[in-house]
Amino acid sequence: MNEDKFNRSMAKQKTHVDASIAAASNEQSLIVLLTGDGKGKSTSGFGMVMRALGHGQRVAVVQFIKGTQSSGEEVLLKQHFPEIPFFQMATGFTWDNQNHAADKAAAQHTWSIACKLLGDPTLDVLLLDELTYMLSFKFLDEQEVLQALRERSPKLSVIVTGRGGGTGLRELADTVSDVKNLKHAFESGIKARPGIDF
Numbered sequence: 001m002n003e004d005k006f007n008r009s010m011a012k013q014k015t016h017v018d019a020s021i022a023a024a025s026n027e028q029s030l031i032v033l034l035t036g037d038g039k040g041k042s043t044s045g046f047g048m049v050m051r052a053l054g055h056g057q058r059v060a061v062v063q064f065i066k067g068t069q070s071s072g073e074e075v076l077l078k079q080h081f082p083e084i085p086f087f088q089m090a091t092g093f094t095w096d097n098q099n100h101a102a103d104k105a106a107a108q109h110t111w112s113i114a115c116k117l118l119g120d121p122t123l124d125v126l127l128l129d130e131l132t133y134m135l136s137f138k139f140l141d142e143q144e145v146l147q148a149l150r151e152r153s154p155k156l157s158v159i160v161t162g163r164g165g166g167t168g169l170r171e172l173a174d175t176v177s178d179v180k181n182l183k184h185a186f187e188s189g190i191k192a193r194p195g196i197d198f
């Protein structure tokens with residue numbers, strides 16, 4: 001492409017983008033769903049937590065995970081932002097695949113914490129990491145979750161991560177990204193790496 005053609009193409013593109021920006025005039029909080037089987041859902045969620053912090057906003061994190069390995073994001077936030085509400089399902093519970101009732105109780109307890117945060121009028125961004133599995137496992141009632149998300153504090157944006165999650169959540173969310181797995185190092189026998197995988 002010559003210089004002239006490039007400039008004309010860029011000018012045309014700018015006109016389109018400017019028109020789209022002008023048309024997107026609604027200002028409202030969002031539900032962002034990051035799903036799919038590829039890598040990058042939780043890291044993207046934490047990326048938005050970081051963005052919000054950069055703008056001086058108030059954030060909170062609830063992780064519906066059983067893992068014992070602390071992620072870099074958890075260590076960083078707890079060390080440098082101890083005032084940020086940060087909850088994990090694993091905390092105080094023994095996740096046991098043989099104990100469905102205990103797992104369900106742990107999920108419901110963690111959800112009750114999430115519900116309080118959903119109603120907090122001072123919060124700007126809430127990350128509900130790996131929430132989708134609680135719906136897939138039927139540990140939480142889908143309609144109850146959707147209703148709480150719908151009735152959240154008006155200025156609160158919510159980021160939900162995890163594979164699946166059902167059509168209800170997908171329909172309710174304003175932004176949905178389906179992260180596709182093209183390949184993952186793990187499949188070639190490469191060990192999970194701190195800073196990249198956790």
Ligand code: ATP
Pocket residue numbers: 037038039040041042043044161179181184186187192196197198
């Ligand atoms: P990340 O936290 O890196 O953004 P994620 O949230 O998209 O990953 P999860 O399903 O929550 O993905 O899995 C978390 C862990 O599993 C990470 O260590 C990630 O690298 C790894 N992982 C994610 N996708 C895959 C995959 N398709 N195959 C193997 N391992 C994966």
Ligand code: MG
Pocket residue numbers: 041042043130161162
């Ligand atoms: Mg994840």
